[in-house]
Structure formats: C-alpha cells, structure tokens
Amino acid sequence: MKNLKLLLLTFCCFITFGFQDSQVKSESEPTAEEIGQLLSEAENSIDMMEFDKARNELTKSLELAKRINHERYIALSSSILARMYQVRHEFDKGITELQRAIQIQRDINDQVGLNYSYILYGKILNSKNEYQRSLKYFDLAEQYYQKEKNKEQLGIIALNKAIVYRNLPDKKDQAKSLLNNAEVYLKNSENKYELSRLYYYMARANLTQNEMELAKENAYKSLEISEEKGFMGMKMYTYGLLSQIEEAQNDLAAALELLKKANEIQETIFSLNKEALASATYEKFGMESLKSTVDELTLQNAEQERTLKVNKLTTILSVALITILSLLTLSLYKNNNLRARANELLQKKNSELTLAKENAEKASMAKAQFLSTITHELRTPLYAVTGLTHLLLEESPTESQKEHLNSLKFSGEYLLSLINNILDLNKLEANKVEIVKSSFNLHKRISDVLVALKNSADEKNTKLHFEFDESIPKKLIGDPLKISQILINLIGNSIKFTENGDIWISVKKASQEDKELKLLFDIRDNGEGISKEKQKAIFENFTQGSTQINRKFGGTGLGLSIVKNLLTLLNSEINLESDLGKGSRFSFELDFEVPEAELKSAAVANATPETVEAISNEVMAGKHILVVEDNKINQMITKKILEKNKVVCDVADNGSVAVEKVEKKQFDLILMDIHMPGISGIEATIQIRKFNQDIPIIALTAVTLDDNLDEFYLNGFNDIIPKPYKTEEFFNKINRHLIASETAV
Template sequence: MPTQIRYYIIKIFLICCFFGFSQTTEHLENTQIKDSIDKYLTNASRSIDKASLQPALSNIINAKELAVLKQDKIYIAKTNMILAKLYRELGDLKKAEQQILDAIAFQEEDNDEYMLSCSYTIYGSIAIKLKKYNTALKTLEKALILTRKNKIKDQEGIIKLNLGLLELAQEQPELAILHFNSGLPIIHSFDQYYYKAKLYTNKAKAQLLLNKPNEAKQTNDLAMEIGKEMNYSEIQSECFGLYSQIYEKKQEYPTALRNLRAHEKIKDSLFNTNKEIIAQEAGAKLNLNEHNVLIEELTEENIQQQRSLKLGRLTTILSIALITILSLLTLSLYKNNNLRARANELLQNKNTELILAKENAERASEAKVQFLSTITHELRTPLYAVTGLTHLLLEESPTPNQKEHLNSLKFSGEYLLSLINNILDLNKLEANKVEIENTSFNLKKRINDVLIALGKSAKDRNNNFHYEFDESIPSKLKGDPLKISQILINLIGNSIKFTQNGDIWIRVKKISQIENRISLNFEIEDNGVGISEKKQLTIFENFTQGSVQINRKFGGTGLGLSIVKNLLSLMDSEIKLESEPDKGSKFLFDLEFEIFEDKSPNYIEEAKKIDHNLMIDKYILVVEDNKINQLITRKILEKNKIKCDVADNGDIAVAKAKENNFDLILMDIHMPGISGIEATKQIRIFNKDIPIIALTAVTLDDNLDEFYDNGFNDIIPKPYKTEEFFTKLHKALTKSQTTF
C-alpha cells in the first residue's frame, strides 16, 4: 500500500539522518521518534477499543521497535502498557499481567505518577478478569489516589467504571451501579465514548441481575447507540448478547434468539476468528527481550562499526528508493490536501456542534437555577403556614397528647426547611456563587453556640459532648463565622445521628502562629457506627450515605458532608476522615485565620433584650395575598398586643399607607398586581421614614442589594422562628423612635 511505502521510506530516511547529522539534528530526530511512538500507541489504543486487533498489533510492533532501538525505558513501559490491553482483549491474561507488571516496575522506578495511574487502572481490569479481587481493589484504589493527587480528572471516570466492574464480578449489582453512576458524569464530560458505552453495557448487566429488564433495555439502548455511531464492534456484539438475555427474561424467545444470532455473528466474524492468528503473530514479532540489551558493555569502536555498516546499507537503499520518493511526493501532497480540506470541514461541523452544546448547557443551567428559586418559594409558602399554625397552637395550652403531636409537626417542619436550605446551599456552591466573608468573631463562643443549638439532639440520643479548646488561641479572629458554624453543625450533627448512648469530642488546637496569622486544627470524633474503608471513597459525594440500610435506619439526604467538603475547598482546606466500622469516626480539617486586634479596649459586647412593652399598641400593616398566612401573622402580632391591618395586594397597601399612620409595614414580595418591591418604591415617594420589612419566601442570597436599594429596612425570610421575627420588629421600631 502507498501509505506503508511512504512510512518505511521516511523511517529509513530518519535513521540515516541519525548517523550523518550533528548533535542538534540527533536531538530533533529523538523528538520525532518519540512523537512517532506516541502516535503509534494512541492509534493502537483506539484500535483495541474498536476490536480492530490487527491494526492495533501493527502499531504496537512499530512502537516497540522504535522504543527498543532508542533504549528509552519510559516508552518501553508505555508500549508494555498498551500491549497488556491487547493481550487482555485476546484473552491471554497471563501475558497481559506480565506486560503490565513490567510497565509498572519501570514507572515506579521513574516515579512517573501520571502513567502509573493509567497502568494501575489497566492492571485492575486484568486482575478482575483473573478473579484476583483483592489485588484489583488495592490497585484501583492506588490509581484513584494518584489521579486525585495529580488532578488527572479524565482518568477518574475510568477507575470508577472498573470499580463498578469489580463489584459486578463479585455479584454486588447495587454497589456496581453506584460506582457506574459516580463515574458517568466524568466520562461524559471528557467525551470518552468507548468507556461510556462500556459503562452502559455493564450497568445494564447489573440492572438485569436486579431483575429490572425494562431499565436494563433502556441502558443497553444507550450503549448500542454509541456502538453504532463510533463503530465499536465489540460493544455492538455485547449489546446484542444483552438484548438476548433481556428478551429471554421477558419470555420473548424469538426476539431473544434473533439478538443472540446477531451477537454470535459479530463475535465470530470480527473478533474470535482472528484471535489465535494475532496472538501467534504477537508472540513472534514482540519477542524483544529489551532487558538483555546491554549498551553499556559495547565499546566505542563496536558502536562506530555498527553505525558504519548501517550507513552503508541505508545509503544503498536510499539510492534505490530516491526515485520512488520523488514519484510518490506529488501523489502524497495531493492526497494530503484532500484530507486537510475534509478535516477542516469536519472541524467546522464539530465546532458548530460544540457551540450549540454549550448554549444548551447554559440554558439548562439557567433553567435549573430558576426552577430551584421557584420551587423554593412554593415550598416555603405552605411551610410558613405549617410552622406558624404550630407555634400558635402550642401557645394555646394544648393537652399533653396534642402537645406531643404539635412538637412532632414542628420538628417535621424544621427538618423540611433544613432540607430546602441544604439543596440551595449545594446549588450555590456548585455554581460558584458563595463568597467568603471576613469579619471579626469569637471562635470559642461560636462553637459554644453550635453545641447549645445541638444539645437537645445529642440529649435525645443520650450522647455526651466533650469540648477541648486550646486556651492559647486568641479570643478574636477574622474569618467567616457563618461558614464555620455551618461546617461544624453538619459534622457534629452527623456524629449525633450515627452515635447512640456514646461520646462526641470537639477539639480545636493551635498548629502555628506567624505574626498576625494563626493556623488551627479542628477534630470532631465520635464512637458511633463508623464507616467502612470502601465507603470512605464516596462518602463526601452528593446524596451519598454509607449504605441503603444506613439511609433507612438513620434517615437524611447525604448532603451535609458534601456541603462541608465544598465549603472547606472554598476556604483552601480539605476534610480528612479516619474511621472503622463499629469503632467510630474522626473528621479533621485545618483552617487559617487572621488575628483581630481590637483597638477599642473598653469595648463591651452586651446582648440587647427585646422590650415587648415598646411594641404594645403599635399599628402594623400586613401586606399578604395568602389568606392563611394573613391569619397566622395577624394572630402572632395580636397575641403580643400589637394592632393590625391587612392588605391583600400591593395597590391596596399603597392606598392604606397614604390614609393611615402605621408604625411599620410587613410586605410580601410576590402578589397579584404590583409586586412588594414596586409597592415599597411607591410608598417611599410620600413616606421615607416608615420602617418596611420584607416578609417573604423568596430566596434572598442573590437579591439582598435589590431589596435595600428599593427602600426596605430589613428582610425576614419565611418560614421564620418567632424569636427572630420579634427581634427584627423590635429593632425596626426602636430605630424609628430614635429617628422621630
């Protein structure tokens, strides 16, 4: 073939130049040879994925010849790694294992962590086929550690695919599906089509083992679609085999038989018939014992003689090939121009597809944010009714049985609100919309407040807190106290949930202090149920818990630890975990703070108590379109001897504000007619002093400036705690009195 002739002529020409040119030219040739090896190995890997084993073997042979010629250990190891993949597909698992172990030995000696992560992954897949399951698990875990350490993101999805295959081989389909679902987004993001198709076929196998033939068919359809589009013969064969099993499960035997025949046809014609021939050819052509080539023992005279002989032979060959080179040059240029034109056209088409995909992804992201904002408002509004009515009923002297039911209702409402807030927090963290504050605070008091807040939960489960705080830590630090509270609430709350009749230790120690910067270590330890080593790899992922049984027993959504991980990452830190089943868990992280220097020595922080007498007979306008919410807010106010009037919408609110002298206005945002923001703007035209507080279920994080800019004095998000509600009312009324 012309392409092969051109290749051999160019190869001869490059080798000739190696003997004739200067040191600089020799360096350039070495670079070109290494590029050629990389190209051969890339083509070989792609051919293996498509079950085209003959082209894969040809490319590996070419790469091996060049690697041994240059005596380059790095490239010999790379070649052994791809050769191991080939032997794995040929079914010669012993040779596959031998080749990958040779590659790993080279790479460990060279400390090449990137290539080691790839080799460990391939060895893991071979060990699974050899049923060496412990070896497979250890090797894949090593690969996962290296990928995360070196941020080799494109390799992580393949490792999780193989972890799924390991669970599937051990007849653990549920665990296999967890790994497949975890790896799918990564594989999809890097357009790793072969591994994506492989993941779908094995996920379908797991679903079939769980007796879910309909789900298995849907998953297998996705694999077949990729197999046909990318011309992966092996994938198509495997999909037909799976269809046969699925339809057999459904008792549709004719369809099952047709798919089985299609599976056997592809398998025989494109794969199995060539295996023996290719294996023999591989054994013959790759019997290159590179370890026995001892260049150090050759004398300089022998090297020069070898070079002279080679140069003489190559000169003769070149003189014969020169005419062929010139005659093929024109044809080669013509074909290259055609190929380049076709490649440019394909690139333009792909670029257009990528732009469309990017636009679709952006629209999907916007839709997700809008959906979360809308659904949050819709959930908070009825939740306000639940918590508000529960508060009112608890204050009306219920019977003991009624009080017990009302307390259960109150707990359920607070749990639902916590779940909504967790989902919103996670969404903001993933969208990079969370900013770190830098304000002064008392860390010891902040942790005490968290422990007080969680004290009842701990007491209900008969747990004891042990708080150890390094007294050498300065009393005032600068940082983000809210984020720290959120991290500690999630971690301590997690320990409370998974510990019964036990102990929980909270430790804060100073690591170092340089000038006005201090580093602290935080530890949260419990003696609860603990976490297995296998589950520790996934425990910080979204919606992940130790197991289905743990979820059923202890409840929860699996979002708390994911939020902790994301918050610490935002603060340039990371969470560490030490745990053993039935012995408890320890979570550790480090944070750096600035030491706050308070320049006002006589400053005393005093907690202001609410003076309820100040609010008696105050006249408040409640602007709310929901009748139940009107009733709740009105009853809460009137129980505290506050006069009330109600407006059903923004237009009525503006009219009543003109006609009456209200002391304060509570303004809803979303109402029929004009919104609460527009109503506030109109009121501010004729009354700039009256306090107006937004009483709303809207998600506020991204809109705070908009509220204050349009005339609101404060914001109370629904549902609220009654104490916080009256604290903000008292603050607003106190300020208005001072103004007057």
C-alpha cells in the first residue's frame, strides 16, 4: 500500500509541473496533488480502522476528481473504497466498487491502478471462499509486476497467495514456501502494514505446526510494528493469536490477559467509529424527550380542568355509554365473521397470484435460455453462408452469378440483423443494459455511422446529408455505443423506406449551462411516410406501418422499438412527425457533459472530423496463423479467406492438437474457437499461456459475449471476434495484433 502512496504523490508532481505552462488554474480548482494526498490519508485511516474518517476523505477525493474529470483518481477512489469494504467484511459492496474501478482503469490503460485492483479483488474472493478465482487475479497482477521487477509487490502477492493456499488441502506445503519468499521480498520494505500481516500469518502457520517459540516470536514482531504505526486491527488480531499460543502452552492466566487486551481494542475500534453517531443520536432524542415531557404535562393539566367541569355529567352518560357499547359489540361480532370470510378469499387469491408469478418467472428464464442457445446454433451455419459468399464474390463471378451471390449476401446480413435485434430487445426488457459514460468525438461517431450505411443508401439511390452545429465542443462525455445504436436504427429505417430520395441528419445545440449540454438530433426523409393511425403503434415490438409496407420492404419491426427503449434508458423520448407518401421526421434530445478542457476552447469549431488511418492487409503477408476450429466447413472458409491475403495457415481440429502444435512450431497469431470436443478453447488458451505469454490469441466464436468479457481476458485471450463477422472487422483486428506483436519484439 505504501508504494502506491509514493506512486500517487509522484504522479501528482508530474501533473502539477507538466501542465504548469499550458494551463492556469484558479485558486478554488483542486489539483491532482491534493486528491492524491486525500487518497493516501484515506488508506492510512483504513489501516487504523478509522472508517468514518476514511469515508469522509474518500467522498471528498471522489468529488474533487470528478470536478476536474480525473479518471485515474475516480477509479482509484473506488478501489480504495472497496478496500475499506473488504476490511469491514462487506464483500459484495467491495466487488461492486472494484468492477467500476477496473472498467475505467482498462479504458485509460492505467496498469498500476488496474493491478492494485486485481490484488484487492483476489483478497475479497478469498474471503468469499472462491479460491480458484482469487488465484487467477493474483496471477494477473504477478505477471505484470514480474515484468516491472517490483519486488515489494511480488512479496505482497506471495503473501496473499500463501493465505489462499492455507485453505487448500493439497497446497499447504506451498503456502509455507510462499511465506518464506514473501519475507525475503518484504523484510526491508517500507510497507509496514503488509509486513505486520506477513509476521502475523507466519505466526499462525507456526502455531498450526506446533512451533510455539517461532509462533510467539513472529507474533510479537507483528505486534511491535502494529503498535508503532497504530494499526488497530492488526493489534487486535495479534493479541488474539498470542492468547491462543499461551492457551496451547497451558498458561491460561496469560492467555486471559491477552484476550482482554484484544477485546479492549475491539471496543476502542467500535467507539472510534460510532462515537459521533452516538453523540448526535443522544442530542436528538434528548431534546425530543424534553419537548415530549413538557407537552405531556400541559395536556395533563388541561385534562384535569376539563374532568372537573364534566364530572357531573358522568353518571348520566355512563348508562347511555353501556347501551351503545352493547350494540357496538354485537355489530363487531358480525363484522368479524364477515372479515374472516374475506380473509380466506384473499389468502386463496394471493396463493393463486404467487403461483402465477412463479410460472411467469420460469417462463422468462426459459425464454432467455432459449435465446442464448438458439443464437449459437444460428450463428454457426450463418458463418458458413457469409464466409462462402465473401469467397465466391472475390473469384470473378459472372454477372448473373454475382446477382445471385449479392442476394445471398443480403439474406445472410438480414438474418444476422434479425438475430441481433431480438437479442438487443431481450436485454433491454430484462434490464441488463447499463449506461457506460466515456469521452468521445460525437462528429466522428456519427460520420462513422454514415460511412457504414452509405452502401445501403447507394443501393436505394438515396443521398445522405449531414449538418453538424460547429459550436458543439469536439469532445463530449456520454455513452457512444448506445448513441451509435440509436442512429444506426433510425437512419437505417429511413434508408429502408426511401428510394431515389434524400435523408437529412442534423445535430444542433439546444441549450448549455456550464458543463451540462443538451443536443437536438433530427433525422428527416422524403420516403414512404407513416399514416396517422399507425404512428403510435410503430414503436411497439414487431410492428410496421402496414401489411403492404411489410411485404414491400421486409423487416421485423424491432428497430424503432429498440430506439424507444434505449432513449428511455437515457432519460429521453422519440418524437415523430410523418405524412403518408411525403416522408417522416424523427427527433430527440440527449444530455451530455462537456470536459473541462473543452469549456476553455468552446469557440473552436468541430467541423473537421478525426480520421482513422486504415491498416493495410499487406501486414498479413507471410505470417503464420493457426486456426483452431472443429467444424470442417468453418475451417475451410477461414483458411481460404486468410490465404487470399498470402497468410500461411495451419489448422487444428481441437484444443489438445492446438496446444501440441504451438509447443512445436512458431506462430504469429492464433484464431481460437471456444466450443470444441475434448478441451475447450478457453482451457487450451490457459495451457498455452503457461509456456507462451506473448503470442496473440483471438477468440473466434459464436457465443454471446456481453456478460462474460472479463472471463475471456482473465484466461489469456487478447481479443474477441464474434461469428459471423464482418470481413473488415476480421482483418482489422488481426492486423492490429500482428502490428502490436512486431512492435513489442
């Protein structure tokens, strides 16, 4: 932990001096150094179990980091908050914070912060008895720190792996060896907290092996460090361990004294974190109690005065009251009988509703499972259709053959679009879609969408016109993936129903207050249009303007339903204006956040989009690629597509053959299928990574990846290409990893 604090302060100094000449900050604006200092203090507070103080420091650091949009410290605040939850045994909360931190750290390539999070993730998983997953995260961090030759962090990892091995019957001997390695790495370390943990666990190991003198010696080493640095938690645990050692040596008096000290520290920790709350509670209830007492006395006095005045009427009213009570008793008896019958009916109805709810939930789960299974079964043969079509189109077909092949290509793409739309809609209805915000260039994002849709527009002889407000900042913070999905569906819908016409896409600034920016998106066409009576239903699932339109243009009617659901998720709604035969206009507004740097150059226009330099397929020439695939047709297709670009291909029918070939031959890249007979693609990759850490391995698979990306990366894959793929994406990813591999060498 201490080396992390040093890294934080070093990074702060870099930020402070690196940008001193290019930016002039106001006195009220926080600096990276201030945030780093707050995070270091929060770690110290956690070490001393001052959780209230740590929470205040973390809250303040997160607020300051967000104010200057410092993503590294935003993520690190979540990581350190997760550490506090881990110390307090609130493991699920800790995992939630770590997942948030890891996502940001991967996006910004913060290797130091990412591996800090990996170690902490491993600790939490160990506490949850998920030992194998815990070791995977420790191994990820260990690979990084071995490259960096960071002995202190390697010592911390060795200590934590030893703690895991103590819980595995076949690993106990390795646990002792790892503790010895950790001592070599950490003996002269400035990280006193981890050093105190090391001696504590060494003492526990000694106690288990009945090495009492060594156990006592290591326990007192841990206690000495903890008392010097004020590590309250470690002091409490060490006194408890010393009590066990004395009890094992039959010195019960000494054991009792040490146990009392452990309990006293426990009470101190509790008081330290609850004193302020208890004080506030006492003051609140003390004042309310005093107020309540005064009000009660006042009411009593008023009641006594009133009683004296009406005392004479009591006798007369008593007789009347008894009569009324008798009548009420009879009425209540009848009402109770009626209520009992009503309750029986309600319980019966409730049981029926509960059963109906359970059946509905089972049906929903069956639907989700069916979609997951059928997706894989559909994608696998569809890969053969699209792959063979691509190969045949490149072999100079005749005009009539080319027409048939283009029809086949269209049908394959249509079927893939249908599958993807159904899956997207299923995820939206199951509330499995989350908003992921990041900084991006909106103009470039829309331009990329238009480039992707240009071929479809050209086939319809339809022109696309794009107007972008030049006052919109170049960089914005929002969810670029969902914005692309909305625009692809809306513009694609306009292209579908517009032939020999025009489509206008415009983005204008609606309003802006400081960092908060609202933009108006408008998509207008002069196509078929939608009748008034159909405009409300057009956003429902599987709905189109009319039966005639469905027959003429095809489609499933899911695109606009997905748009409506996505906009609802983004706190917006779609507006539609349309006249049958004249065209349609779709518009919506979205909120964005402007980064701090863009506010200072708000007047700079954003008319020129960024360009992305395409990677030439010449990179693949002469490269040796291993294709691991059990399906013979898919083997042949992938091999031919690669060999057309002068790639030297080798094929493996299953994971075991792939491992053997990689051990014997030198390959530049591996394309690995996931579901195969024998060992799976994931298991084969794990085995390859044991002897080859550098070769790029790309998962070429038909499985649904949305919820399992982490598992692929954790097990050694460099990237993923879902089948059936677009040829451009296929080549782009392969070329990128080949170039990266050459650069690393």
